[in-house]
Amino acid sequence: MTRTDADLGEKTQHRVRNERRGTNLPRVADYNQMLVLDLIRRSEGISRVELVQRTGLSAQTLSNIARRLVDAHLIRQSGRVHSGAGAPRTIFEVEENGRYAVGLHIDPARLTCILMNLAGDVVATTVESTPATPDPADVLNAIEASIGRLITESGADRSRIAGIGVATPGPIDLTQGAVIGAPNLPGWEIVQLRSELSARMGLPVIIEKDSTAAAQGEIWNADEKPDNLAFIYLGTGVAAGIVLDGEIMRGASANIGDIGHLSADPDGPICYCGGRGCLSATAMPATLVASAVAQGVLHSVDVSDAHAVEVALAELGRIATAGHPTAIGILDRAAHGFGRVAGQLVNMLDLDAIVFGGPQWETFRPSFLRVVPAIVERLFMGRDLHHVDVRGTSIGDPVGAVGAASLAMWSTTFDTPGRLYLTS
Ligand SMILES: [Zn+2]
Numbered sequence: 443m444t445r446t447d448a449d450l451g452e453k454t455q456h457r458v459r460n461e462r463r464g465t466n467l468p469r470v471a472d473y474n475q476m477l478v479l480d481l482i483r484r485s486e487g488i489s490r491v492e493l494v495q496r497t498g499l500s501a502q503t504l505s506n507i508a509r510r511l512v513d514a515h516l517i518r519q520s521g522r523v524h525s526g527a528g529a530p531r532t533i534f535e536v537e538e539n540g541r542y543a544v545g546l547h548i549d550p551a552r553l554t555c556i557l558m559n560l561a562g563d564v565v566a567t568t569v570e571s572t573p574a575t576p577d578p579a580d581v582l583n584a585i586e587a588s589i590g591r592l593i594t595e596s597g598a599d600r601s602r603i604a605g606i607g608v609a610t611p612g613p614i615d616l617t618q619g620a621v622i623g624a625p626n627l628p629g630w631e632i633v634q635l636r637s638e639l640s641a642r643m644g645l646p647v648i649i650e651k652d653s654t655a656a657a658q659g660e661i662w663n664a665d666e667k668p669d670n671l672a673f674i675y676l677g678t679g680v681a682a683g684i685v686l687d688g689e690i691m692r693g694a695s696a697n698i699g700d701i702g703h704l705s706a707d708p709d710g711p712i713c714y715c716g717g718r719g720c721l722s723a724t725a726m727p728a729t730l731v732a733s734a735v736a737q738g739v740l741h742s743v744d745v746s747d748a749h750a751v752e753v754a755l756a757e758l759g760r761i762a763t764a765g766h767p768t769a770i771g772i773l774d775r776a777a778h779g780f781g782r783v784a785g786q787l788v789n790m791l792d793l794d795a796i797v798f799g800g801p802q803w804e805t806f807r808p809s810f811l812r813v814v815p816a817i818v819e820r821l822f823m824g825r826d827l828h829h830v831d832v833r834g835t836s837i838g839d840p841v842g843a844v845g846a847a848s849l850a851m852w853s854t855t856f857d858t859p860g861r862l863y864l865t866s
Pocket residue numbers: 702703713714715716717718720723
C-alpha cells in the first residue's frame with residue numbers, strides 16, 4: 443500500500459490530529475482495516491479472494507484483518523460459495539446494526555438529524571425548524587431534544603451508537619471544535635459545539651463544514667467512488683465541498699470551498715468585498731426573494747429571517763413551476779450565476795462532476811438542470827478531453843447529515859483509543 447496513516451489523519455477526520463499522536467498503534471494496519479471494511483460495506487457480500495485481489499494485501503494479512511473485524515461485530519461471515527473447482531470461497535458481509543452514528547445538520551432554517559447504521563442505511567430521521575433566536579443555547583436545547591427523540595424512536599441499542607457528526611455552516615475552528623462567527627447564524631460569535639454537545643449527549647462529537655459533509659455524504663455510499671467533483675451546497679448560504687482523486691479535501695483549517703465571492707455576473711453590482719457580481723451578492727436565497735418581492739411576484743418578506751426566506755423561496759419555485767415568466771427569470775438568472783461559478787471550479791480543479799444539493803436544491807433544480815450544463819460545457823477548457831456531469835445529489839435532502847454521520851462512524855470506529863479500536 444502506498445497510503446499511509448497520514449492520509450487517515452488528514453483526510454478522514456481532523457480530530458485524529460490531536461488524539462492519535464502518542465499511540466503506538468500500527469497505523470498502516472489501521473488504514474488497511476478501514477479499507478477492507480469499506481469494501482465489504484459497499485458490497486452485497488464479497489469473498490476473501492476478491493478482497494485480496496482488490497486490496498493487494500496478502501491472504502494472511504487479509505485473514506487477520508477479517509478476524510478482527512468479525513470480533514468487533516463490524517462484519518460477519520455469511521457463508522461459503524462453491525465456484526467450480528477448488529476450495530469454497532468465504533463470503534463476508536457488513537454487520538448492518540453493529541454500529542450506528544448520529545448525523546446532525548445545522549442549517550439556519552432547519553435542523554436535520556439522522557441515525558445511520560454501518561451499512562449506510564438511514565434508519566431514523568427528524569427534521570424541524572431551527573429556533574429563530576440568536577441565543578446558541580436555545581439551538582443546543584433543540585438539538586439535544588431532537589437527537590434524544592431520534593434515538594428513542596429508532597429503537598437502536600444506545601451502546602452501539604459510535605458518535606455524533608455535526609455538519610454546520612462555517613467558519614469552523616477544529617482546534618476548539620467551535621463555530622466562529624458564522625455569517626448565517628446571527629448571534630453565534632464563538633460556539634463550542636463539540637464540547638457542548640458531547641457533554642450533553644455523552645457521546646464523541648466531530649464537526650465538519652456543511653458543504654464538506656455534503657460532499658462526503660454524496661460519495662459515502664456511491665457504487666463507484668466518484669473521483670473529482672464539487673458539491674455545491676445550496677442552503678441559506680452557499681459553499682462547495684471538494685473531492686479530488688476520490689478524497690475529501692479540507693484545506694489548512696478545514697474551511698475549504700467558500701465560493702461566495704467568485705464572480706457570478708460580470709455586469710452585476712459591486713459586492714462589499716470589492717468584487718463585481720459575486721455569487722453571494724447576486725444569487726443567494728435572500729437576494730432572490732428580495733428581487734421577487736421588488737418585482738411583485740412575492741409579498742413582503744423579512745429577508746433577515748432564514749426560515750421566512752426558505753418558505754418564500756419555495757413559494758417562488760412553485761410560482762415558476764406554474765409558468766410565471768418573472769419567477770422563472772429570477773431563478774434562471776441565479777442558475778446562470780451558478781453556471782459561471784461552476785465553470786470556474788471545473789477549470790481550476792479539472793472536475794468530472796458538479797453536484798448540487800442542500801435544503802434549497804429542490805427549488806432551484808428545474809432552472810439549474812436546464813441552464814447550468816450548457817454553461818459549464820461552454821466554459822470548460824478541457825471539454826475535448828472529457829465530459830463534466832452536472833447533476834443533483836443522489837442522496838437528497840439529508841445529504842449533509844448523512845455525510846456527518848459517516849464521518850463520525852469512521853473516525854470513532856478507527857480512532858477512539860480504548861473504545862472501538864480493533865487492533866490488539
Ligand atoms: Zn464579493
